[in-house]
Amino acid sequence: xxxxxxxxxxxxxxxxxxxxxxxxxxxxxxxxxxxxxxxxxxxxxxxxxxxxxxxxxxxxxxxxxxxxxxxxxxxxxxxxxxxxxxxxxxxxxxxxxxxxxxxxxxxxxxxxxxxxxxxxxxxxxxxxxxxxxxxxxxxxxxxxxxxxxxxxxxxxxxxxxxxxxxxxxxxxxxxxxxxxxxxxxxxxxxxxxxxxxxxxxxxxxxxxxxxxxxxxxxxxxxxxxxxxxxxxxxxxxxxxxxxxxxxxxxxxxxxxxxxxxxxxxxxxxxxxxxxxxxxxxxxxxxxxxxxxxxxxxxxxxxxxxx
Numbered sequence: 572x573x574x575x576x577x578x579x580x581x582x583x584x585x586x587x588x589x590x591x592x593x594x595x596x597x598x599x600x601x602x603x604x605x606x607x608x609x610x611x612x613x614x615x616x617x618x619x620x621x622x623x624x625x626x627x628x629x630x631x632x633x634x635x636x637x638x639x640x641x642x643x644x645x646x647x648x649x650x651x652x653x654x655x656x657x658x659x660x661x662x663x664x665x666x667x668x669x670x671x672x673x674x675x676x677x678x679x680x681x682x683x684x685x686x687x688x689x690x691x692x693x694x695x696x697x698x699x700x701x702x703x704x705x706x707x708x709x710x711x712x713x714x715x716x717x718x719x720x721x722x723x724x725x726x727x728x729x730x731x732x733x734x735x736x737x738x739x740x741x742x743x744x745x746x747x748x749x750x751x752x753x754x755x756x757x758x759x760x761x762x763x764x765x766x767x768x769x770x771x772x773x774x775x776x777x778x779x780x781x782x783x784x785x786x787x788x789x790x791x792x793x794x795x796x797x798x799x800x801x802x803x804x805x806x807x808x809x810x811x812x813x814x815x816x817x818x819x820x821x822x823x824x825x826x827x828x829x830x831x832x833x834x835x836x837x838x839x840x841x842x843x844x845x846x847x848x849x850x851x852x853x854x855x856x857x858x859x860x861x862x863x864x865x866x867x868x869x870x871x872x873x874x875x876x877x
Contacts (some may be wrong), residue, residue, distance in 0.1 A: 582658050583674040583734060586651030589643055589665040590617035593626045595783070600631050600735035602779075602803040608675050610661070613654050615639060615647035644751035645730070652740055653803035658738050663778075667731035670695075672779035676733040677776045680721050687720055688739030688768025689760070692776040702778065705729055709772035714857050722771035726760045726860055728851075732778035739768045749800060749841050753793035758801045764853045765805075795831035798840075802843040804856065805849050 575765055585603055589596050598613070603612055615637045627636050630693035652660050659681050662867065663676055675703050681687055694703035730746075734867075743762040746755050760770045799818055802811040818835070821828035849857060 576872075579609065580611040582659065582678045583608060583661050583676060584611040584655040584657035584659070585613065585661045585663055585669070585674075586613050586644075586648050586655065587663045587665055588645065588647035588651065589623060591619045591621040591623065591667045593619070593621050593623040593836075594824065595781075596623065596665040597626060598675070598781075599663060599665055599668050600634060600672065603663065604631075604633070605671075606669060606674065607671055610674055611655060611657060612637070613637060614652040615643075615651040616649050619641040630738065644748070644750045645746040645755045647675065648730075649740075649745035652737060652745065652876075658737055659734055661734040662732075664731035664780070666782055667694075667778055671778045673778065674734070674860065677773070680773055680776070681734070681736055684720055684764070684769070686767070686769045687736065687771065688730065688743070688763040688766075689733055689735040689770045690722065690776060691725060691735065691771070692732040692741075692778045693772075694729055694732040694775040694778050694780050696705065696780050698781070700779070701788070706772075710774065712772065712863045713863055714856055715773075717796065719767060720769040720864040721775060722769050722773040724856075725770055725772050725857060726761060726764060727757045728770070729758050729778075731780055734776065736768070739766070741762060742766050743768065747845075749804070749838055749845065750797045753790065754797040754801075757798075758804060761801070761805050761849055761853060765847075765850050766857065775817065789830075789869070791827040792830040792834070795828060796835045799807050799831065800834045800838055800842050803839060804846055807848060807854065818841075828831040 588684050598689045614627060617639055618641050624638055625647050627634055637654060639647055648662060659678055677690060680690060691709055696703050709725050710723060712723050712725045717724055742758060743766050747758050750758060763770050788844060799814050802814045818828055822832045
């Protein structure tokens with residue numbers, strides 16, 4: 572039975588975390604099910620109330636559904652990763668999918684480079700297929716190449732355009748529950764690097780992202796909150812204190828910063844309890860990225876900061 576299952580699907584499974592976006596999810600699943608790689612697909616449903624589960628049962632019976640009892644945020648993806656048994660896992664959002672052949676190319680890269688823990692793909696946005704601005708930031712990363720890794724080393728990625736080695740993802744602990752959603756990628760990149768895994772940008776692997784054009788008014792506050800929490804979780808204490816002072820200063824005149832500070836302070840005891848500073852070699856890489864203007868935090872238009 573296991574042999575038949577292995578031959579039916581490719582080596583890359585796909586995990587989607589979703590909540591109350593059934594129409595967009597249906598579009599994404601049709602794209603993914605048409606891929607030549609025939610990936611196994613797991614949808615981790617974050618307690619949707621819009622009929623998502625009924626839609627999946629009716630129209631996509633071949634897709635595995637994890638019906639989570641509450642909204643777990645980004646860590647819902649970890650439930651999906653655990654449910655899969657493929658060696659590699661690609662993440663999609665309910666508004667993103669993979670170029671035909673991209674998952675096969677990702678598998679080749681991961682096969683050839685055993686230290687590669689996660690690769691960040693090139694992302695084409697919308698029907699116009701415009702390059703995501705983050706692509707250039709990742710490609711220009713000052714961390715440069717490594718002899719045993721493909722592409723360019725980074726400490727960030729866009730979650731809906733990433734393929735990970737399953738064992739590496741689980742070794743690093745996956746997406747952190749304290750952040751819930753929003754700019755959650757940098758912390759996972761830090762944790763992968765701290766465990767010795769490589770994180771690189773590989774533009775030959777391509778994802779498509781069709782985000783809702785409606786403005787996400789809460790996004791700037793969530794991103795700034797999670798950047799500050801990431802600093803407290805992994806960066807040196809003087810750095811975390813400096814970031815806290817900077818956010819507090821902005822909060823005097825910026826309502827997004829005010830909300831970010833309030834929510835970060837509420838979560839701060841949990842961040843202090845889970846604090847695990849980066850090893851020196853990863854901290855040096857993080858500081859190198861801090862010194863580059865394009866890589867500095869507080870870029871709320873992006874899904875992750877490299």
